[in-house]
Amino acid sequence: MKMLCQSSEELNELVMEAKACTKHGKVADYIPALAKSNQHDLSVAIHYPDGRCVSAGNVGKKFTLQSVSKVISLALVLMDWGPEYVFEHVGMEPTGDPFNSIIKLETIAPSKPLNPMINAGALVVTHMIKGKTIEERFQRLLAFVRELANENTIHYCEDVASSEFETAYLNRSLCYFLKQHNAINEDIEQLMDLYTKQCAIEMNCLDLARIGVVFAMDGVDLFTGKQVIPVDIARICKTFMVTCGMYNASGEFAIKIGIPAKSGVSGGIMGAVPGRYGIGIFGPALDEKGNSIAGIKLLELLSKNYKLSMF
Numbered sequence: 001m002k003m004l005c006q007s008s009e010e011l012n013e014l015v016m017e018a019k020a021c022t023k024h025g026k027v028a029d030y031i032p033a034l035a036k037s038n039q040h041d042l043s044v045a046i047h048y049p050d051g052r053c054v055s056a057g058n059v060g061k062k063f064t065l066q067s068v069s070k071v072i073s074l075a076l077v078l079m080d081w082g083p084e085y086v087f088e089h090v091g092m093e094p095t096g097d098p099f100n101s102i103i104k105l106e107t108i109a110p111s112k113p114l115n116p117m118i119n120a121g122a123l124v125v126t127h128m129i130k131g132k133t134i135e136e137r138f139q140r141l142l143a144f145v146r147e148l149a150n151e152n153t154i155h156y157c158e159d160v161a162s163s164e165f166e167t168a169y170l171n172r173s174l175c176y177f178l179k180q181h182n183a184i185n186e187d188i189e190q191l192m193d194l195y196t197k198q199c200a201i202e203m204n205c206l207d208l209a210r211i212g213v214v215f216a217m218d219g220v221d222l223f224t225g226k227q228v229i230p231v232d233i234a235r236i237c238k239t240f241m242v243t244c245g246m247y248n249a250s251g252e253f254a255i256k257i258g259i260p261a262k263s264g265v266s267g268g269i270m271g272a273v274p275g276r277y278g279i280g281i282f283g284p285a286l287d288e289k290g291n292s293i294a295g296i297k298l299l300e301l302l303s304k305n306y307k308l309s310m311f
């Protein structure tokens with residue numbers, strides 16, 4: 001069995017097959033600006049450690065990271081504070097609940113969200129990004145994203161950030177709940193400003209695959225030879241991607257596809273195939289759990305064809 005996808009033509013065939021299911025999905029519209037996405041888009045890039053990249057679909061198209069950013073903010077905060085401190089404030093257990101659920105905060109741990117991939121946990125993580133001002137904290141995160149992607153032009157989409165900022169009532173409630181329980185001690189509007197900009201960081205699937213390969217290679221940027229993320233932190237991030245990266249479909253995803261991956265409501269998926277390659281996908285039509293419907297289909301095909309599962 002082949003372990004590598006050799007050409008864009010080969011990848012394009014899989015994209016065409018996966019694309020058929022975009023009609024069964026729905027683009028996210030609870031953030032109004034995301035509702036403008038084209039339901040039938042599907043693009044993918046696979047980045048190998050030696051710098052080669054194969055891609056298919058409209059790969060230049062940009063999208064916002066949304067929840068994919070949670071892995072990157074987690075890595076930064078772990079580098080800022082160390083795992084021991086971070087895991088005093090956010091847990092390590094999957095919830096099996098939707099990403100924006102408040103229920104386990106109330107019934108299990110009011111001041112410590114169960115993991116950093118659900119919104120409550122991600123908000124606590126963003127709260128921990130070091131810096132004197134919101135602007136400084138955002139610029140640190142953005143610089144880290146640019147370093148991982150090796151792309152200095154990456155920015156955030158103001159339209160999507162302000163659209164989410166204006167309508168993030170549920171995220172505000174999570175923040176106020178956490179503030180009541182001393183898990184957050186900053187101004188909530190400021191934190192929402194930072195969080196919505198973080199989620200609105202924009203790139204294409206080539207950039208996302210490039211970030212994926214850094215995680216896949218244990219935090220080493222093979223172009224520069226630099227250890228951009230410490231090995232233990234890259235390992236922690238990949239483990240969260242396996243246990244809770246694909247919302248409350250993470251178990252099924254681990255069985256059917258079997259790689260560390262993180263998805264976002266914009267339709268992005270970042271995959272990190274350990275020791276092999278990074279995958280960036282954009283397909284905005286979502287299934288009922290909030291994952292890119294064609295993205296999942298495509299990963300199923302890739303996993304079957306190239307034996308991706310690590311299990």
Ligand code: GLU
Nearest residue numbers: 066067099119199264265
């Ligand atoms: N900005 C989104 C939110 O917090 C991210 C959610 C996601 O992609 O899962 O609602």
